[in-house]
Amino acid sequence: MKRRGLLFYARLYCKILAQDLKSKMSYRADFIISTIGMVFTNIAGFVSFWILFRNFSTINGWGYYEMLFLYGFSLVALTPAQCFFDNNWSLRIYVYSGDFIKYCFRPINLFFYYQSEVFDIKGLGQLAFGLGTIIYSWIKLGLGFSPLMLVKVVIFLITASLVMIALQTAAAATCFWIQNSFYVLDLAFRFKDYAKYPITIFNKGFRFIFTFIMPIAFIAYYPSLVILRPDEVPLLSWLSPVFGIVFFYVAYRIWMYGAMKYNGTGS
Amino acid sequence: MNLKKYLSLTRNGIMESLQFRLSMFIVFVGNLLYLIVVYFLWKAIYASSGEEVVNGMTFSDTLIYLVLATALFNFMEMYTVWQMGRAIQSGAIVLTLLKPMEIRRYMFWEYSGNFVVNFFATLLPTFIVVSVVTHGAIPLGMNLLYFVISVVMAVIINYNIDFFVGTICLYTESIWGINIMKQVIVLLLSGATIPIAFFPETIRTIVYWLPFQSIYNSPLTLLLGKSSDIKDIGITLGTQLLWCVVTYAISKLFWKISLPQITVNGG
Amino acid sequence: MAPVIDIKNVTKEFKVLNRREGLAGSIKDLFSRDYKTVRAVDNITMSIEQGEIVGYLGPNGAGKSTTIKMMTGVLEPTSGEILVNGKLPYKNRSKNAQNIGVVFGQRSQLWWALPLVESFRLLKDIYQISDEDYDGMMKLYRSLVDIEPLLHKPVRQMSLGQRTLSDILAAFLHNPKIVFLDEPTIGLDVSMKAKIRTLIHALNKEKNTTVILTTHDMGDVDALCRRIVIIDKGRMLYDNDISHLKGFFGSYRTLKIRVDGDLKKEAEVIGKEFPALKVEADDEWISILVDEEKITVMEVFTKLQKTRRVRDMQLEEISTEEVIKKIYEEGVE
Numbered sequence: 001m002k003r004r005g006l007l008f009y010a011r012l013y014c015k016i017l018a019q020d021l022k023s024k025m026s027y028r029a030d031f032i033i034s035t036i037g038m039v040f041t042n043i044a045g046f047v048s049f050w051i052l053f054r055n056f057s058t059i060n061g062w063g064y065y066e067m068l069f070l071y072g073f074s075l076v077a078l079t080p081a082q083c084f085f086d087n088n089w090s091l092r093i094y095v096y097s098g099d100f101i102k103y104c105f106r107p108i109n110l111f112f113y114y115q116s117e118v119f120d121i122k123g124l125g126q127l128a129f130g131l132g133t134i135i136y137s138w139i140k141l142g143l144g145f146s147p148l149m150l151v152k153v154v155i156f157l158i159t160a161s162l163v164m165i166a167l168q169t170a171a172a173a174t175c176f177w178i179q180n181s182f183y184v185l186d187l188a189f190r191f192k193d194y195a196k197y198p199i200t201i202f203n204k205g206f207r208f209i210f211t212f213i214m215p216i217a218f219i220a221y222y223p224s225l226v227i228l229r230p231d232e233v234p235l236l237s238w239l240s241p242v243f244g245i246v247f248f249y250v251a252y253r254i255w256m257y258g259a260m261k262y263n264g265t266g267s
Numbered sequence: 268m269n270l271k272k273y274l275s276l277t278r279n280g281i282m283e284s285l286q287f288r289l290s291m292f293i294v295f296v297g298n299l300l301y302l303i304v305v306y307f308l309w310k311a312i313y314a315s316s317g318e319e320v321v322n323g324m325t326f327s328d329t330l331i332y333l334v335l336a337t338a339l340f341n342f343m344e345m346y347t348v349w350q351m352g353r354a355i356q357s358g359a360i361v362l363t364l365l366k367p368m369e370i371r372r373y374m375f376w377e378y379s380g381n382f383v384v385n386f387f388a389t390l391l392p393t394f395i396v397v398s399v400v401t402h403g404a405i406p407l408g409m410n411l412l413y414f415v416i417s418v419v420m421a422v423i424i425n426y427n428i429d430f431f432v433g434t435i436c437l438y439t440e441s442i443w444g445i446n447i448m449k450q451v452i453v454l455l456l457s458g459a460t461i462p463i464a465f466f467p468e469t470i471r472t473i474v475y476w477l478p479f480q481s482i483y484n485s486p487l488t489l490l491l492g493k494s495s496d497i498k499d500i501g502i503t504l505g506t507q508l509l510w511c512v513v514t515y516a517i518s519k520l521f522w523k524i525s526l527p528q529i530t531v532n533g534g
Numbered sequence: 535m536a537p538v539i540d541i542k543n544v545t546k547e548f549k550v551l552n553r554r555e556g557l558a559g560s561i562k563d564l565f566s567r568d569y570k571t572v573r574a575v576d577n578i579t580m581s582i583e584q585g586e587i588v589g590y591l592g593p594n595g596a597g598k599s600t601t602i603k604m605m606t607g608v609l610e611p612t613s614g615e616i617l618v619n620g621k622l623p624y625k626n627r628s629k630n631a632q633n634i635g636v637v638f639g640q641r642s643q644l645w646w647a648l649p650l651v652e653s654f655r656l657l658k659d660i661y662q663i664s665d666e667d668y669d670g671m672m673k674l675y676r677s678l679v680d681i682e683p684l685l686h687k688p689v690r691q692m693s694l695g696q697r698t699l700s701d702i703l704a705a706f707l708h709n710p711k712i713v714f715l716d717e718p719t720i721g722l723d724v725s726m727k728a729k730i731r732t733l734i735h736a737l738n739k740e741k742n743t744t745v746i747l748t749t750h751d752m753g754d755v756d757a758l759c760r761r762i763v764i765i766d767k768g769r770m771l772y773d774n775d776i777s778h779l780k781g782f783f784g785s786y787r788t789l790k791i792r793v794d795g796d797l798k799k800e801a802e803v804i805g806k807e808f809p810a811l812k813v814e815a816d817d818e819w820i821s822i823l824v825d826e827e828k829i830t831v832m833e834v835f836t837k838l839q840k841t842r843r844v845r846d847m848q849l850e851e852i853s854t855e856e857v858i859k860k861i862y863e864e865g866v867e
Contacts, residue, residue, distance in 0.1 A: 004662075011659070012656075012659055012660065015655075015656060015659060016656060019645065019648050019652050019656065020647075022648075022652075023645075023647030023648055023688070024647075027440060027441075029439050029440065029441060030439065030440045030441035030444065031441075033439060033441035033444035033445065033448075034441055034443055034444035034447075035444075036444065036448065037441075037443065037444035037445070037446075037447040037448045037451075038444075038447070040447065040448050040451050040452070041447055041451050044451040044452070044454075044455045047455065048455060048460055048461055051461055051465060051466055051467070051470075052312070052461060052465070054467075055316070055321070055465075056312060056315050056316055058315055059311050059312060059315045060311045060314070060315060098641075099641050101603070101608065101638070101641075102636075102638065102641055102642075102643045104606070104608045104627070105606060105608075105631055105634070105635075105636040105643070106631055106660055107628045107629070107631035107632040107660065107661060108628070108660055109628075113660075117645070183293045183294050183297070184293050186297070187293055187294075187296065187297040187300075190297060190300075190301065194300075194304045197304070197308060201307045201308060201310070201311040202303075202307045203307070206303060206307065214300075
């Protein structure tokens with residue numbers, strides 16, 4: 001048997017993805033309505049943002065366009081969790097019905113196999129919306145442009161996305177222990193709404209909590225400082241890629257541990 | 268009407284929700300976090316505006332409004348659209364139709380146990396905490412009575428809208444898309460995320476002509492006792508009553524028209 | 535040759551939550567929880583050779599699926615040792631998975647929205663099946679069943695029978711050494727059952743695949759298994775040839791007669807005449823269970839005929855189903 005390395009998984013994912021897209025097309029009405037729903041969510045989010053902040057020129061030293069940049073950054077960073085890890089939402093149903101066992105019999109990584117089954121294409125609308133917002137506020141802020149900045153923003157966006165993936169994965173994994181994990185997942189999902197605010201609005205205690213315990217500040221605030229305020233980047237911002245990777249790894253281990261433990265309790 | 272069969276549904280509902288002790292705790296934590304974020308966000312907004320009163324609301328008004336809006340949301344959310352959507356997709360809706368009770372009543376009363384639990388678990392404690400913390404910023408008088416009446420009607424309007432949206436699931440498989448659209452529209456236009464007082468003039472006028480503001484804005488405005496004019500109160504309650512009747516009629520009619528979708532297509 | 539599956543003194547225990555009853559119970563559960571230990575599998579030992587088809591039987595909740603989960607590496611035994619292909623499955627779940635195939639009758643493992651052939655292609659990649667082997671397997675499948683109409687049909691549009699068939703084909707696709715079939719014929723009609731049995735039999739012959747079959751349908755057992763293992767409440771009750779099993783109870787036959795008058799009363803009278811035999815009556819027949827080692831059916835029948843008019847009679851051999859039922863109820867003794 002050949003070794004199953006990263007390349008094997010990448011190729012397999014592409015194949016599964018292609019198949020999944022094909023089958024999505026067979027539910028066209030669902031696809032269109034879901035996409036409209038997603039667009040609605042984004043528009044509503046933007047409208048709320050606009051209603052709130054249009055009256056004030058700055059909030060806590062943050063200008064309108066800087067807030068907008070954070071907002072766009074958070075949208076983009078949240079997209080991978082939405083697109084690639086959406087099957088987390090179904091986990092509790094599979095576990096509850098006992099159908100989860102079917103994922104355990106394949107000679108490939110359980111977590112990969114489970115997550116690969118669903119690709120949520122409607123997240124792409126959010127990606128487009130977020131990118132548009134970033135570019136618009138980038139221009140309005142006159143941040144300038146260099147290839148290095150592009151590299152930075154891409155790297156920090158990707159690692160920031162790992163934080164949300166980690167939160168969602170860990171939250172979904174709770175269903176291996178408790179019956180109704182929907183609330184936990186819903187709680188984690190609501191975190192994404194808080195990611196778009198500058199952490200400086202909170203007092204010291206909650207800054208600590210949102211940095212280290214529920215690390216939502218790493219979804220948008222810390223990583224975007226690297227672009228927004230290059231003159232005063234705190235150490236935590238530079239470390240945010242490391243945090244992203246660490247959080248993801250921990251969440252992955254929790255998920256795998258839960259999956260094995262769950263099977264141990266029988267069904 | 269045989270009250271006993273309804274009450275037995277209520278009792279079962281209470282038992283089920285008690286079993287989820289952890290989810291109750293998690294819902295509590297989630298709301299607490301949300302409130303913390305809301306608190307600091309609005310504190311920053313008011314601090315930046317440099318004014319005591321913005322759009323006719325003080326900081327504590329806004330906070331009470333949003334805190335209770337969240338509590339009301341948790342109190343009222345029945346996941347009707349999900350339940351109907353699932354029942355329709357799995358074909359289980361046929362079984363519900365066989366029960367000797369009209370489906371909209373059955374679903375309502377089946378859920379009603381949660382109202383009892385939610386009232387004591389979230390709404391009442393939130394209310395008490397808020398009124399203690401704000402040192403009596405909530406007037407305790409006739410407005411409480413109006414609030415209760417208003418909430419009852421809000422529950423009915425909310426349920427009617429949910430049932431209407433749930434019925435759409437007879438036509439499409441896209442439960443997620445339908446539900447998210449409903450949720451986004453209701454939450455934004457009802458004033459649950461941002462008090463309607465903060466909306467720009469034109470949008471505010473439009474929103475007043477829609478049923479959604481009767482769900483959150485009406486009971487909360489009555490509770491805060493912004494107007495003690497009996498005429499204003501009468502208009503608010505009257506509008507709600509009107510929307511109760513209208514939404515009831517529309518959702519009932521829509522269900523009646525749509526029912527052949529099941530009987531003809533076999534579910 | 536070493537056995538393909540070797541189970542030695544395996545025990546598996548679970549902790550389960552004791553839920554209290556009623557409204558008061560739910561409230562109590564809120565504050566204190568009460569766990570108890572359940573022994574799902576209790577000291578089981580068996581070994582299975584390559585190419586065998588073993589019927590793994592037992593009433594619901596006997597511990598069958600727990601044993602299977604341990605053999606597939608999903609569960610770790612509490613004590614004892616399981617070796618599959620000479621390795622510990624729990625420690626080598628992925629490697630073990632390469633050598634096994636699993637079918638759960640009610641739970642399709644195929645990609646729901648995809649046509650069958652696409653599922654097969656993904657499995658080909660997952661199990662890293664070479665083109666040669668894949669083509670060979672497809673050729674074999676074509677010779678055994680009419681798969682062309684299935685290949686391009688999305689799994690969600692298939693009937694239960696077609697889906698089960700597809701799941702079985704998918705489980706054999708990577709030519710595993712062992713295939714676990716959990717109630718493969720549940721909910722199927724008679725002709726589909728026959729089709730599936732023929733397919734399993736043919737695949738076992740062709741590839742010398744070991745098949746572990748759990749089922750409640752004795753038709754499956756009669757058609758496929760030479761050896762059966764019976765467990766109940768986690769304990770092993772029986773492990774031997776099916777013919778041997780019939781020998782256990784084979785000396786029993788049921789004589790059914792119909793006579794004039796009230797059957798219930800007649801049955802009582804006959805019961806007194808033959809105190810050693812079990813006599814029962816329903817609306818149509820009086821059934822007499824005869825142990826032929828003590829008295830032959832002919833002797834009983836002749837005696838009966840002397841004193842009354844027998845209008846009709848039937849003779850029933852004991853079926854596997856009844857034997858198993860007897861074992862569930864009374865044990866091997």
